Amino acid sequence: MRSMRIPSQNWRWMPAATILVFLWWLLPHAVRGQDLGTWELLMENAGIASMHTALTRFGTLVMLDRTNIGASQINLPDGKCRASNDLVLQSDCSAHSVVFDPATKTVRPLFLMTDPWCSSGQFMPDGTLMQTGGDFDGLRKIRTFVPCEPSGTCDWVESTTQELQSGRWYSTNQLLPDGRQIVIGGRSAFNLEFIPPNANGPLYFPFLNATNDDQNDNLYPYVHLLPNGNLYIFANRDSIEYDYSTDTVVRTFPQIPGEPRNYPSAGSSVILPLLATNNFSVVEVLVCGGAQYGAYLNSISQMPCSSTCGRIVVSDPNPTWVMDNMPFPRCMGDMILLPTRDVLIINGAQQGSQGWTNAVNPTFSPVLYYTYASLGYRMVALAPTTIARMYHSTANLMQDGRIFVAGSNPNQFYVFNVEYPTELKLEAFSPPYLAPSHDLQRPTVTVSPLQITYNTLFTITVAFPVPLTSELEINLVNAPYSTHSYQQGQRLVGLAVSALVQVAQASVYQVTLTAPSTPTVAPPGYYMLFAVNQAIPSKGVWVLLST
Structure with a gap:
């Protein structure tokens, strides 16, 4: 319980x-008690307000902001400058992307040539971050970042030989089982495409036309890869199951009650943990928050945001939305899959919508959503921050179980003398499971393979401060691309424990596990492996899942 x-x-x-x-x-x-989580200021000034953030397999965090915004507060190294056609600066010697090292609490400036404003992204199977689209000169751009050790000099590379088939602004990327990426939607882009590209150009996608409204509430559609290989796609209030291999809508799901849920109304969504214990046959999607229709068009009214979450078992033959209430309204909230298989809802506002100066009344307190609790008992408000994280803020799970929080810029440019300023501070939130009172239950993964292959057995070694007295969970969690209240590609897979053997030391165990069965359950790539004892996780260990 x-x-x-x-x-x-x-x-x-x-x-x-x-x-x-x-x-x-x-x-x-x-x-229980005072274990409501804690906040830590990691850095006073990161130089940029992160609009997009991703965790690399080296534990560093790549952050990006617009280029067409004027100078940031961190310069490019060695006197380097960028010549462009930006509206603000034609010669810009400041950085608009940085990489943050949590171990040293330092940032290193990165070089971006074109504007990634409201773009999309996802990691490739080899750990390369692919970043697509944006605005102005970035509309069709494909950028890659090959991560390196914190002491390295890796940087962005913008392709000069390949570009998107359609301009993408506010689109969504999803890694496919075969290692390709699918890129769906965007402003005035009622289509989808693949990277590498298919021969027929972008495919018209009628679902995006059908879900459009006067506010364009179908931007940044929620896209989740299903274990059967199809895609669950949610936009505005509607959702479908889509077979991209045949360009066919397989199923249409009931409309979620309440408000629009996508940008600019801006709720958030996760596919809940996929578990080997049920052979990955139970597939549920959670959608929380959003804004009332008209909140974006009539931003001066500052309408209350949605206070509801909807949950649907998409694997059921006749699925229905089951609605629940959050402790307070929230739009622009980020939803993070935790190593414990629960969900953290963090960031956002209680009134308004996404867009410049369109929201007020920040939602300072995260909410812990207990995935397996009974309806009505699933959500608990946690310790609040003191920093408003609204439009253009991000949140990412870190390897040590903390949540990295960055960004928030409700203003068109960098502005600091207003009620909700451009936010350059970096924070980390430690969920309740990191409280010192849980240290006697906390496992440590001491030995783990660097690479695992599908549907094969592998063994890890897990140590505990005291002998294990309860069932042990092992979960794989990937690193998504965080932007605009949605973690593109986010996934948690619970593995099957085949054997648990206590070795010579009384509190050390060898755990034999079965890797995910197919790439449709878990696409190839890097995952953090967490051991979880009594809802207390270890630190994550990076493993590469491949064929």
Whole structure:
């Protein structure tokens, strides 16, 4: 049992001591007492406000912002400058992308030639970050970043031989089982394409036309790869199952109740953990938050954001949306799959919508969503930050289990003397499972293979401060591309534990596991492997999943 509310009647007559014991039993380990998470300021000034953020397999975080914004607060090295046709600066000697090293709390400037404003991205199977589209001179651009050790000099490379088949601004990328990427939608782009490209050019995608409205509430569509190889695609309030290999809509799902959920109304979505224990046969999607229709068109009204989450079992033959209420309204919130198989909802505002100065009343408190708790008992508000993280903010799971939080710029340019300024600070949120009170349950993965192959057995070594007394979970979590309240490609796969053997030391175990069965369950690439004991995770260990 992860979370439960106290019955509303009769308990008030219980003796005080009995009530305390009763409360201790009811509350989940992760939130009892004062374990509501903690915040840490990592850096006062990163030089840029990160609009897009991705975690690399070296533990560093790549951050990007617009180029067409004037000078940032960090210069390019060695006097390098960028000549461009930008509206603000034609010669820009500042950086608009940096790589942050959490170990040293330092940033290194990176060189971007074209504008990645409101672009999209995803890691390739070899760990290369592919970043696509943007605005102005970046509309059709394909950029790659091959990560390196924190001491390295890796940088962005913009292709001079390949470009997108259609201009992409506010689109979504998804890595496919064969290692290609599919890029879907964007402003005035009712189509999709593949990288590497197919021979027929971009494919017209009627679903994007059908979900369009006066606000364009179908931008940054939510795209989730299903274990059967098809795609679940959600835009505005509608969703479909799409077979990209035949360009066919296989199923149409019921419309989610309530408000529009995509940009600019800006809710968020995750595909919930896929588990070997049910042979990856139960597939659920969660969509939380959004804004009332008209909040973007009539931004001066500052309408309340949505307070609902919808959850649907897309693997059911007759699925329906099951609705739940968040502790407070939220739009522009990021949803992060945690190593414990739960979900963290973080960042955002309680009124308005995405867009410059379109929102007020920041949502300072994250919410912990317990995936396997009963309806009505799934959400707990956690410790608040003091920094507003609204339009153009990001959140990413780190290897040590913390959540990296960056960005927020509700202004067209870098502005600091307003109520909601351009935010250059970097923070980390430690969820309740990182509280020192849980250290005796915390596992450590001491030996792990660097590479695993599909549907094969492999063995890891896990150590504990005390002997293991409960079931052990092993989860693979990938590194998505975080932008505009959506983690593109985010995925968690729970592995099957085939054997658990205690070795010579009393608290050290060899764990034999079965790798994911197929690339449709987990596309090839780098994943963090977490051991989880009593909802307390280890640090993640990077492994490469390949054929």
